[in-house]
Amino acid sequence: MHPKIIPSFDSEARTVAHRVVDLLFDHVSRITERPVLRWQTAEELRELARIGDAASNDPLPSIGQLLDYSLQLHHPSYMGHQVCPPFPLAVLADLVISTLNQSTAVWEMSPFATMIEKEVVGWLNAQIGFQSGSTGTMVSGGSAANLTGLLAARARWRSDSHQQAARPVILCSADAHYSIARAAAIMGMGPDDVIKVDTDERHRMDLAALDDSLAALEDTDRSVMAIVATSGSTATGAFDRLGDIAGLRDRYRTWLHVDAAHGASVLLSPSLRRLAAGIEHADSVAWDPHKMLWMPLSLGAILVRNSEWLRRAFSADAPYLFDAERSSLNLGELTIQCSKRADAVKLWLMLRSAGEEPFRAALEGVTAITRKLYDLVMESADFQAMHEPELNIFCFRYVGAGERSADDLDQLNGRLRQALMESGQAWITTTLLKGSRVLRVSIMNPATGTAEIESLLDSLRCLANA
Ligand SMILES: Cc1ncc(COP(=O)(O)O)c(C=O)c1O
Known part of the structure; x- marks a missing residue:
């Protein structure tokens, strides 16, 4: 029997609050067991989001659904736009x-x-x-x-x-x-x-x-x-x-x-x-x-x-x-x-x-791992660095082996980003840089490490050769 959801700060609401906190902490602590994104079409998601008629009297299944279909910013293979996996104390401050x-x-x-x-x-x-x-x-x-x-x-x-x-x-x-x-x-x-x-x-x-x-x-x-x-x-x-x-x-x-x-x-x-x-x-x-x-x-x-x-x-x-x-x-x-x-x-x-130390450590950590990705790209024959990163944003592209036209490269890199996103293995972005379609990472997660950037390049290689 679920506690009844009533609009007051009573003991039942407190029980729900504790369950929600546990659900969130479990979700983040087991984040690597899931894909970075469980890919669904907009139409499928529209159906999942329907409010419907009957109030369920329990918010947890809906919260669980939201957790399932969200873009997982806490996942160490999330390297997308400049939105961060927030520090837990700041999340609690929000409450x-x-x-x-x-x-x-x-x-x-x-x-x-x-x-x-x-x-x-x-x-x-x-x-x-x-x-x-x-x-x-x-x-x-x-x-x-x-x-x-x-x-x-x-x-x-x-x-x-x-x-x-x-x-x-x-x-x-x-x-x-x-x-x-x-x-x-x-x-x-x-x-x-x-x-x-x-x-x-x-x-x-x-x-x-x-x-x-x-x-x-x-x-x-x-x-x-x-x-x-x-x-x-x-x-x-x-x-x-x-x-x-x-x-x-x-x-x-x-x-x-x-x-x-x-x-x-x-x-x-x-x-x-x-x-x-x-x-x-x-x-x-x-x-x-x-x-x-x-x-x-x-x-x-x-x-x-x-x-x-x-x-x-x-x-x-x-x-x-x-x-x-x-x-x-x-x-x-x-x-x-x-x-x-x-x-x-x-x-x-x-x-x-x-204090300031967690910020310093996180900033220097994401900058160092971005630099490492740049080094890996520079060492590889099939990727090309578009610039030297100064912080945690870096653009590069897959060039493969052999000659390809500028148009082919643009299309290939655009396709690669989409395929990677749908695969759920990692999440990166793309942009046009001085006219070329490129792959772009902004490493926002201090948990992103060598394993994730190596597997990012491997996944892109596999998708390019699939
Ligand atoms: C340099 C720069 N300025 C401004 C913005 C906009 O910030 P917000 O999304 O918080 O409005 C961004 C967002 O990525 C940014 O990169």
């Missing part, structure tokens, strides 16, 4: 956050959770090297952080009377995440208002090309609202040269937003932080703890060097919420959201309980 359900836009609704978020923002700003006067908020992720950073840039741009008559433009690398162009579109800018600067041979924004584009805009009716640099690009994990780009920002008197959604976490590793050198010169930084700090979705952060611009971007008339006396306490005066989860608690709890 605490949901239970208390503090809304962190206004201090009176979340007195302690607001202070926790401010503490976490201060900690992130200190890692970047931002001084007092800086601020920030937690947001849903990198896309929201990029939009928020660019809204702060616009507030500064608008404050300059010289710009009033000009048309604003944003410059970013050709490899910038699509959320930059989307943020510009949300702000009412057209596709031509986002200028994509070429990348160099290491997939970093080409500095000479950036300088040329900036110079070409002088004495036109267009004015640069922001330069967007990327620290840890989506395609290859490349890090733009922030110190030099900040120099151009100064020369052309504009704003530097750094999309470090993926890469800012290198700041926690003494051996990797050189990749983001110069980040302290940014005006705003997007940093996603739900990527390389192993927090569950969602937890992003926008961090701004001069708090005035973020505040101006979101000044609002809402006497039912905001009053002048508490203005410095209300996070809702610095962000798009009104109802706002206390997601910062996840990171706060990890830092308080375990």
